[in-house]
Every structure is written in structure tokens, then in C-alpha cells.
Amino acid sequence: MNYEAILPKYLEKLLAGDRIGCRNILGEILQTGAPARTIYTELFWPIMTEVERLYRNHQIDRLTEHMATRINRTLIDQLQSKLPRGNPNNKKIIITCADDEPEELGAQMCSDLFESEGWEVKFLGGGIPNDEIMTMAGALQPDILFIYGTKPSAAPDIRRLIDDFHEIGSCPQMRIMLSGGVFNRAEGLWEEIGADLFASTVMEALKVVLSDRRAQPNRRQRRQGQTKTKQIEEIMTSQ
DSSP: OOHHHHHHHHHHHHTTTOHHHHHHHHHHHHTTTOOOHIIIIIIIIIHHHHHHHHTTTSSSSSHHHHOOOOOOOOHHHHHHGGSSOOOOOOOOOEEEEEESSSHHHHHHHHHHHHTTTTOOOEEEEEEEOHHHHHHHHHHHSSSSEEEEEGGGGHHHHHHHEEEHHHOSSTTTEEEEEEEEEHHSSSSHHHHHTOSSEEEEEHHHHHHHHGGGOOOOOOOOOOOTTTTHHHHHHHHHOOO
């Protein structure tokens, strides 16, 4: 399957709001027997990333971004049932994200693919207060707390959440993974605010959690004032 040839055709129909055209392209791909997991990673993930880039660079407006995201989400909802179901691996993950539809789409795809790999997934979506996330994590004792698509303005709040987990110690074996949003654009920021793991894509995230080298919680003491405040401010002004 030549996804490089399909991507521009799908993107054109997506940005035009052509729901039927997008659905037909997905149908044609499925008729070839392409695995659903591959469609997630080779079609929907790069398309989602490109839509985000176009909006951030003011090449499409908010209406077009929302319309494209809704179409993608509808098709992914249909595709999710075609993902294989791996044997349960006795691993648990909580996935949350920024409070906006494009970020929820990315977090949803992460949830679907982790579940397909045998993880027990709790997908919270966006807009969940830190104290409620901490309460759920304390009760569930997950292996991973995955935070996707953080906006620059929310980075300090993520830092506070990480600090609270480290100080309270309610989930001593839980690792905190960051992905997407400001953490994809500010190199090393995830380490500076005290997270344990980072992945730029869902494909990388699945690999990172299996890596023995990076599988232990980050117990180092982060020095105060080490967050890349200037870098965050620069990214915020570019939005």
C-alpha cells in the first residue's frame, strides 16, 4: 500500500470537508486487506499531524481544523473495532490530554493502540482537574500516566501535577509519559519538568514502554527553576 500517494489525496478531501470522499478512500484501503493498525499509523497519525501544522502556521482556519478533526474522529471510531485484540499483559495506563478536539483525537488513537496491545486503558480525555487524575491514579495504580498534546500555557500545570505525584508518593511504580503538543516542539522540556518518559508519536510510545533501558521511574531530584520558561514563552507567542 502506497500511503505516500494516498496522503495528499485524503488531505485534499479532508480539508474540503468531503466526508463521503474520505470515507471512500478509507473503504478502498480496507478492501486491500491493509491492517487497521497500519492505517492508524500510516494514514491517520500523519494526517492529524499535518492538520495541526497547517493550523499552527495559519494556513487553515479554525473551522477547517475542527471539520477535519471531526471527520477523522468519525472514521477512527469505525476503524477501532477492526484492531486486533492482544492478550492482556496485566499493564494499566491512564491517558489524558489537552482540552481540545485535535488533542483528544491523538489521545484517542493512543488509547486504541495501547488497548490493542493488551493494556488496560482508562481514557479520560481533556479538561480533567489534577486532583481527580491523582485520585484515579491512586486507586488504579497504573503502570503509566500518559499525557498527550499539552498546550504551552498548560505546561506549568503539568509540572505541578508531576511534582504532586513525586511529593505525595501515592503511585511509586507509575511512570509519567509526555507526548505531543509543546513537548514535541521544545526539546528536552519533558525532562526539565520531571517526567519519566517521552515519545513524539504513538508508535514511539509503544516502543518506549517496552524498553528496559527507559522503563524505570525517573527518581532524580529536579532542581528548582530548571523549566525552559523562555522556550515555552517563545512557543506561546508563535501560536
